[in-house]
Amino acid sequence: MRAYLAFFKKELLEYSRSGKLILFGILFVLFGIMNPAIAKLTPWLMETMAAELAQSGMSVTAIEPDAMASWVQFFKNIPMALIVFVLVMSNIFTKEYASGTLILMLTKGVARYKVCLAKASALLLLWTMGYAVCFAVTYVYTDYFWDQSILHHLVPTVLHWYLFGVFCICLVLLFSTIVNTQTTVLLFTGATVLTSYLAGMLPKIKHLMPTALMNSAALLVGKETPQDYLPAIILTLTLSCAALIAAIPLFNKKAL
Amino acid sequence: MNILSIQGLQKRFGEKSVLRGVDLEVPQGSIFGFIGKNGAGKTTTMKTVLGLLRADAGEILVNGQPVQYGQTSTNRAIGYLPDVPEFYPFMTPREYLALCGESLGMPRASIKERSEELLTLVGLAEEKHRIRGFSRGMKQRLCIAQALLGNPLLLICDEPTSALDPVGRKEILDILLSVRTQTTVLFSTHILSDVERICTDVAFLNDGKIAMQGTVASLKVLHPTQDIQVELHNPEDATRLLAAFPAATRTDQATLTLHGDEQLMHTLLSFVTQQQLSVTRIERLEPTLESLFMEVVS
Numbered sequence: 001m002r003a004y005l006a007f008f009k010k011e012l013l014e015y016s017r018s019g020k021l022i023l024f025g026i027l028f029v030l031f032g033i034m035n036p037a038i039a040k041l042t043p044w045l046m047e048t049m050a051a052e053l054a055q056s057g058m059s060v061t062a063i064e065p066d067a068m069a070s071w072v073q074f075f076k077n078i079p080m081a082l083i084v085f086v087l088v089m090s091n092i093f094t095k096e097y098a099s100g101t102l103i104l105m106l107t108k109g110v111a112r113y114k115v116c117l118a119k120a121s122a123l124l125l126l127w128t129m130g131y132a133v134c135f136a137v138t139y140v141y142t143d144y145f146w147d148q149s150i151l152h153h154l155v156p157t158v159l160h161w162y163l164f165g166v167f168c169i170c171l172v173l174l175f176s177t178i179v180n181t182q183t184t185v186l187l188f189t190g191a192t193v194l195t196s197y198l199a200g201m202l203p204k205i206k207h208l209m210p211t212a213l214m215n216s217a218a219l220l221v222g223k224e225t226p227q228d229y230l231p232a233i234i235l236t237l238t239l240s241c242a243a244l245i246a247a248i249p250l251f252n253k254k255a256l
Numbered sequence: 257m258n259i260l261s262i263q264g265l266q267k268r269f270g271e272k273s274v275l276r277g278v279d280l281e282v283p284q285g286s287i288f289g290f291i292g293k294n295g296a297g298k299t300t301t302m303k304t305v306l307g308l309l310r311a312d313a314g315e316i317l318v319n320g321q322p323v324q325y326g327q328t329s330t331n332r333a334i335g336y337l338p339d340v341p342e343f344y345p346f347m348t349p350r351e352y353l354a355l356c357g358e359s360l361g362m363p364r365a366s367i368k369e370r371s372e373e374l375l376t377l378v379g380l381a382e383e384k385h386r387i388r389g390f391s392r393g394m395k396q397r398l399c400i401a402q403a404l405l406g407n408p409l410l411l412i413c414d415e416p417t418s419a420l421d422p423v424g425r426k427e428i429l430d431i432l433l434s435v436r437t438q439t440t441v442l443f444s445t446h447i448l449s450d451v452e453r454i455c456t457d458v459a460f461l462n463d464g465k466i467a468m469q470g471t472v473a474s475l476k477v478l479h480p481t482q483d484i485q486v487e488l489h490n491p492e493d494a495t496r497l498l499a500a501f502p503a504a505t506r507t508d509q510a511t512l513t514l515h516g517d518e519q520l521m522h523t524l525l526s527f528v529t530q531q532q533l534s535v536t537r538i539e540r541l542e543p544t545l546e547s548l549f550m551e552v553v554s
Contacts, residue, residue: 111328
């Protein structure tokens with residue numbers, strides 16, 4: 001347990017000293033503010049551009065921004081944040097393979113699964129905190145400007161995207177124990193998400209795929225219920241756990 | 257008692273067979289020089305001992321415990337110094353040693369105490385900066401500190417001096433020499449003068465096998481050279497001796513080196529007596545590690 005904690009602390013220290021903590025702090029707060037801000041500013045933007053648009057034959061009618069617009073922005077921005085997160089953090093193992101810093105730790109007799117778990121928990125903690133901050137900021141501002149009672153199932157929708165992020169992180173961890181470079185980790189993670197997305201086009205298994213969790217609109221407007229997403233949630237959770245569990249023996253056998 | 261014992265170790269990388277049955281015994285308390293050419297397989301042997309590489313065949317015992325690939329519990333008895341150590345650059349030496357100590361499961365108080373002791377030993381006690389800015393020599397010294405932190409029974413050093421300047425080398429060798437009371441040192445190198453300075457035992461790795469091993473003194477006795485050196489009182493006598501023994505080489509004005517067995521020594525002595533040459537010194541030369549190394553690799 002102590003070796004795990006020591007390694008977990010080391011990961012957090014690295015986030016803080018390498019500037020990643022600040023980067024994601026700014027990123028998630030910024031995205032959090034942007035969501036209601038864009039919703040608030042869109043009508044004004046439209047108005048200023050109305051004359052120009054009218055010339056090209058488009059007529060702009062007045063739009064009244066509401067809580068829905070703000071949360072639609074949230075679900076537009078979160079994929080971006082997740083992509084940045086995965087891009088920046090996908091070298092969590094490969095950087096150590098390349099520099100050889102893990103060798104000294106492992107030759108201290110640290111069990112490899114502890115290294116693996118410490119990295120996984122630090123990464124998940126960072127994602128959880130960042131996501132929570134982004135959510136909280138958007139929630140507080142949206143609540144200040146508009147009435148949020150028009151929204152259906154906000155919390156489940158938000159949790160779906162969080163879970164999808166967890167799934168992507170587990171994929172990064174799994175592929176990091178198989179391949180040696182960041183590019184390949186990203187490639188495999190991207191390919192898996194794409195496969196899930198493509199499989200989601202088949203009507204029969206559409207509701208099963210982890211990428212189904214990315215559809216937020218139908219749930220927010222109340223066209224669907226959280227129960228409809230239960231299969232996707234179960235499969236995503238199972239796959240995430242399986243990825244983590246598989247990563248441990250794979251990492252144990254990895255030549256460093 | 258042997259702290260490390262390797263039996264029939266084999267390892268191949270693809271088509272290339274690097275280790276072809278290495279047998280090695282490292283006695284407790286020795287400073288063991290593990291000598292071989294570049295690419296002889298020294299690092300491969302050490303990494304296999306550390307459980308970082310999978311052995312194709314053979315058995316390795318560290319302090320009586322078998323080494324298993326990937327599961328590095330035997331490493332708790334080992335301190336390891338790689339040839340080019342890499343640390344987390346965002347940490348200070350103290351933070352790094354604390355991480356190592358926690359990984360080893362040492363009590364907090366003893367981590368602190370031992371860190372100070374070791375940082376003083378390696379001359380980094382005053383260093384408050386992060387590792388990012390450290391020179392190679394400083395990293396190598398920090399590496400010794402981390403390796404010794406858990407009071408290992410065996411310290412494995414992979415060419416610890418190869419990348420350093422003469423000052424850095426001397427510092428590392430002095431440190432290794434000073435820790436010999438605490439631990440056994442296995443130290444790979446191709447710098448023979450380093451071995452000559454500090455090692456009690458040596459093994460020569462060549463062609464994937466141990467070609468020769470033992471204490472430095474016993475190897476020198478077992479493998480005497482065939483060289484005899486004669487120093488004469490004046491250069492004229494040296495010229496006369498050279499005329500009688502044309503195979504000899506003249507090392508300097510009054511010194512000749514001859515190559516031959518006991519018979520030659522007797523002939524030489526009787527010639528000196530007959531001709532009444534005035535001799536300052538006649539000696540059979542001691543083998544050097546270099547001559548032993550050459551004998552092994554040729």
